[in-house]
Amino acid sequence: MGHRKGMEVSIAVSHAVALARAEAIAAYPITPQTHIVEHLSSMVANGELEAEFVNVESEHSAMSACIGMSATGARTYTATSSQGLALMHEILFIASALRLPIVMTVANRALSGPLSIWNDHSDIMAAKDIGWIQIFVKNGQEAFDHTIMAFKIAENSKVLLPTIINLDGFILTHVVEAMNFVDQALVDKFLPPYSPRHTLDPKSPVTMGAFAMPEIYTEVKMKHQVTLMDSYQHITAVWDEWAKLTDRAYQPVERYKADNASTLFLTMGCLGEVAEIAVDELQAAGESVGLIELRLWRPFPFAELRAALAGANLVIICDRALSPGGAAPPVLAEVRSALYALSHRPQTLGYIIGLGGRDVSPESFKDIYAKARMEVAQGPSQEFYLYGVRG
Amino acid sequence: MDKFGVANSQKYDVYASRLMPREEFFTSGHRSCQGCGEALAVRWVCKAVGKDAIIAHATGCMEIVSSGYPQTSWMHPWIHVAFENTSAVAAGIDSALRILHRKGKIDHMPKVVAMGGDGATADIGLQSLSGAMERGHNFTYVCWDNEAYMNTGIQRSGSTPFGAMTTTSPPGKRSFGQSTWKKNMVAIAVAHGIPYVATASPSYPFDLYFKVKKALETPGPAYIHVLTVCPTGWRSATDLSVRLGRLAVETGVFPLYEVVDGRYRLTVEVPKLKPVTTYLKPQGRFRHLREPQINFIQQQILERYELLLKKCEAPYPEFPSLAPSEEGALWISKD
Numbered sequence: 014m015g016h017r018k019g020m021e022v023s024i025a026v027s028h029a030v031a032l033a034r035a036e037a038i039a040a041y042p043i044t045p046q047t048h049i050v051e052h053l054s055s056m057v058a059n060g061e062l063e064a065e066f067v068n069v070e071s072e073h074s075a076m077s078a079c080i081g082m083s084a085t086g087a088r089t090y091t092a093t094s095s096q097g098l099a100l101m102h103e104i105l106f107i108a109s110a111l112r113l114p115i116v117m118t119v120a121n122r123a124l125s126g127p128l129s130i131w132n133d134h135s136d137i138m139a140a141k142d143i144g145w146i147q148i149f150v151k152n153g154q155e156a157f158d159h160t161i162m163a164f165k166i167a168e169n170s171k172v173l174l175p176t177i178i179n180l181d182g183f184i185l186t187h188v189v190e191a192m193n194f195v196d197q198a199l200v201d202k203f204l205p206p207y208s209p210r211h212t213l214d215p216k217s218p219v220t221m222g223a224f225a226m227p228e229i230y231t232e233v234k235m236k237h238q239v240t241l242m243d244s245y246q247h248i249t250a251v252w253d254e255w256a257k258l259t260d261r262a263y264q265p266v267e268r269y270k271a272d273n274a275s276t277l278f279l280t281m282g283c284l285g286e287v288a289e290i291a292v293d294e295l296q297a298a299g300e301s302v303g304l305i306e307l308r309l310w311r312p313f314p315f316a317e318l319r320a321a322l323a324g325a326n327l328v329i330i331c332d333r334a335l336s337p338g339g340a341a342p343p344v345l346a347e348v349r350s351a352l353y354a355l356s357h358r359p360q361t362l363g364y365i366i367g368l369g370g371r372d373v374s375p376e377s378f379k380d381i382y383a384k385a386r387m388e389v390a391q392g393p394s395q396e397f398y399l400y401g402v403r404g
Numbered sequence: 405m406d407k408f409g410v411a412n413s414q415k416y417d418v419y420a421s422r423l424m425p426r427e428e429f430f431t432s433g434h435r436s437c438q439g440c441g442e443a444l445a446v447r448w449v450c451k452a453v454g455k456d457a458i459i460a461h462a463t464g465c466m467e468i469v470s471s472g473y474p475q476t477s478w479m480h481p482w483i484h485v486a487f488e489n490t491s492a493v494a495a496g497i498d499s500a501l502r503i504l505h506r507k508g509k510i511d512h513m514p515k516v517v518a519m520g521g522d523g524a525t526a527d528i529g530l531q532s533l534s535g536a537m538e539r540g541h542n543f544t545y546v547c548w549d550n551e552a553y554m555n556t557g558i559q560r561s562g563s564t565p566f567g568a569m570t571t572t573s574p575p576g577k578r579s580f581g582q583s584t585w586k587k588n589m590v591a592i593a594v595a596h597g598i599p600y601v602a603t604a605s606p607s608y609p610f611d612l613y614f615k616v617k618k619a620l621e622t623p624g625p626a627y628i629h630v631l632t633v634c635p636t637g638w639r640s641a642t643d644l645s646v647r648l649g650r651l652a653v654e655t656g657v658f659p660l661y662e663v664v665d666g667r668y669r670l671t672v673e674v675p676k677l678k679p680v681t682t683y684l685k686p687q688g689r690f691r692h693l694r695e696p697q698i699n700f701i702q703q704q705i706l707e708r709y710e711l712l713l714k715k716c717e718a719p720y721p722e723f724p725s726l727a728p729s730e731e732g733a734l735w736i737s738k739d
Binding site: 036039063064068075077078079081082084086089103104107212213217218219220221222223225229 | 456458460467468471472473474475479481482483485486489491492494495497498499500501502504506509514531532534539
C-alpha cells in the first residue's frame, strides 16, 4: 500500500500535492515556504507533475491567479508564509466568497516588525476570519496526509471552500522525518478528478464576483457561515475515510493522556509534540495533567472542545500569537468563549509562547505548569502571560 | 486622404459598417451615466472579442454599472475579483486553460481578456499587469482610460492629464489642477517587449474593432489603451462624448497608433493637428486653466506628437523581436 521513508517535510508536502494531481499552481517565494514550491516547480519542469506552475510577481497575484485557475476548473494549489499571507489578505476573503476550493499550505512564520523569518502563528491568526477551512498539523506525517485530504474536503460539492493547512515554519517545514507514504493508486481512488459544476466556460457563461447591495449582502454572509460550520461533518468524513485506507485516524480535537486529568494543556501545531513529552514526564512524577491538541481551527469545533475540556479544573492555553490591546490572545479568547456557556467550567490561563522562533522545550511546559499552579493558588494576577519575556 | 483629413482606410470602414457583428455581448440595462464613452467602448470591444472568450474585469465603473447581483450585462463568462489584480486573475485563467487543454478536459482554448480602468491599470494594478505581460501569458488587456477615479467620485489618477481639475487635484491659490503629465502606459507596455500594443477610441469604432481582433489573434500578451470620454468627470456635455473622442485624436492629445513587435505605426493619420483649445474648451475640468498652462500643454502635445512620428519612422523596432520564427516563437504556448 505504501512505504516508509525519511524526507524533509516540505518535500513530502510537495509530493502530496503531486499525488493529489494538482493542475495549476501559482506561487511567490517566501521563507520558509520555498522548499515546497521549489520542489513542485522542479516536478513540473521534469514532467513528473502534469501542471502549470506560474511564477507570479507577488503573493497578492498568487492568490488572484489561483482564483482565476480554480474558477476556470483546474485543481489549484499554492503555499505561502507570514508577509505573503498578509499581502494576500484582501484576496483570501474573495476566494472563499467565490467558493473556490483552493488548497494552500501556510508555513507559519512571525509577522514583521521587527522582521523575523522564524516560527509563530501571528500570520494565520491575523487571517482567522477569512472564511477558509483552517487545519493545524503537528508533524510531517500529518502534513503529508492533510495536504491530500484537503483537496477532497475543499472540493466536496457541499463544502466548496478553500482550505489552509498550517505547518510550523522551519520547525516542521525544514525537519527531516520518517513518514509513511501512499501510492498514486490509493490517492486516485480516494480523490477523483476535480469536476466543478460552474466554471468560466464560453459554452455556458456565468458572471462571477457580482457585487451585493445591502438587501443581499447579509444573506450571502450567512450562507457562507452556515456552509463553513456544516463543513465539519464532511471534514471528519474525509478523515474517517482516510483512516480506513491508511490506519491513520485524525480528530478535530486530539486528546493526549487527557482522561481524568485535573490540568490540561491546549496547543496547536507542532508544539503538541513538545507538550506530549512534558505531559509524559509530569505524569511520571505523579501530576494529574494531560494535553488537548486543537487540529481544526476553522470551523471551530465547539462541541468537541467543550467535551474535551469540561472535566478539567484548569486549562492552560498556549498561544503562539499576541492580540495587542485585545482581551486575550486568539486561541485563549476562542476557548474561553466556547467554555463560557458551561455551568461548571474549568479555569483558563493563557500563556503566549514561542513568538518569533523563541525555542519552546518540554522544560518550558513543565515550568509553565508549575507557574500556572502557583497562579491558581494565589489567584491569577493577569489575564494571560507572555512566557519567558525579559525586562 | 480627403480634404477633411480623413484617411481613405477610415472611409472604407464607414462603408463596411454593415459587416460588423450585430450580436451584443455587453447588453443594455446597465447603469452607466448618460453619454458614457466607456460603455460604448466596452460594447465595441466585446463585439470584436466574439463569443469564445473569458473576461476578467477589475473593480471600477464598468464593473459596478454592469454586475449588481442578481443581474448582469455580460454575455461572456465573466469574473470580477478585486481592483488591482485583474491581470493576475487573467493569468490564472490562461494557465488553467492550458493545462485543462493539455489534459484533454477542454477541447479548445477560448480567448482571455482582462479589462480595467486607468486606476486599475496605471496605478494600483500596474504590478500585476507588468507581471502578466512579462510572463508572456496569452491574453489581451484593455484599459478603459477615463483619466481619473470616476467611480469613487473623480479623484486624480496617474493617468489624469496635466492641468485637469479633479476632486483631489483641485485648482486653488497654490494649484492649477493636476500638476503632473499623464503616465505613458503604452510606452510601459511596449517596454515589456510584448508583440502587440495599441491606442484606441470608441470614437473610431472600426479602428478599435480591428485592433482588438489583431490583439486577440496575436499569440502572447497584447495591450490596448482606450481613451473613454467621461461626461460626468470631464464636466462635458453628454452629447459631445463621441465628438470629444475625435477631438482628442485630431488635436494630437491622444494619437491612434499601434506597436507591432516593437514597430510603431499611426493608424489614424492627422495631417494638420487642430489647436488643443478645441479639445480643452468643451470640458469643465480644464475651465480654470490660464494661457501659460494652455500654451505649455499645446507645446507638450506637439513635441510628443513629433516624437511619436519619429518612432513611426524609426528603421528599427523598440525591442528585438522575441518571436524570430514560426517554429521558435516564444509566445506560442507549450502545447
